[in-house]
């Protein structure tokens with residue numbers, strides 16, 4: 001099982017709230033929009049991974065304490081857990097987004113997210129994450145690897161979950 005993260009930086013403008021998305025240039029979901037993120041490295045906590053990936057992919061500095069846990073997503077492929085993903089949002093960050101070999105960053109109005117150019121499951125959970133809610137979701141894919149070529153067949157979503165338990169405070 002792969003453990004991974006996604007991070008959604010948010011900024012408030014007079015015109016509304018924007019989220020920093022990336023157009024992914026390589027790896028799983030290449031060519032699609034997502035948040036900065038990636039796989040945990042050995043010995044790393046999910047928060048540390050989200051901070052590192054956000055720095056590596058778009059050059060923003062985030063303090064792990066400013067990351068708000070927004071979702072836990074389980075992606076199953078042919079009945080087995082393929083990826084467990086920790087999702088964070090933050091309104092606190094330093095620096096200006098810049099391109100990297102992995103990602104092209106783009107600020108997007110939260111009401112104008114390009115769901116048709118994203119993982120099919122994103123439209124089911126990301127609107128809640130961007131609205132400040134918490135989500136636990138399970139998403140089933142079928143048809144063999146890789147996950148981004150498999151068919152999205154079923155899902156189960158719980159909203160308003162708590163991630164504040166002592167054991168999970170640092171996740």
Ligand SMILES: Nc1[nH]c(=O)nc2c1ncn2[C@H]1C[C@H](O)[C@@H](COP(=O)(O)OP(=O)(O)OP(=O)(O)O)O1
Nearest residue numbers: 004005006027028037038039075083085119121122
């Ligand atoms: N169904 C799905 N919906 C979604 O929104 N993001 C998904 C997803 N399945 C995987 N991801 C994300 C989670 C994680 O951020 C990323 C993992 O992709 P990769 O395995 O290609 O890792 P990356 O290459 O981005 O990371 P590193 O290799 O660790 O730099 O894809």
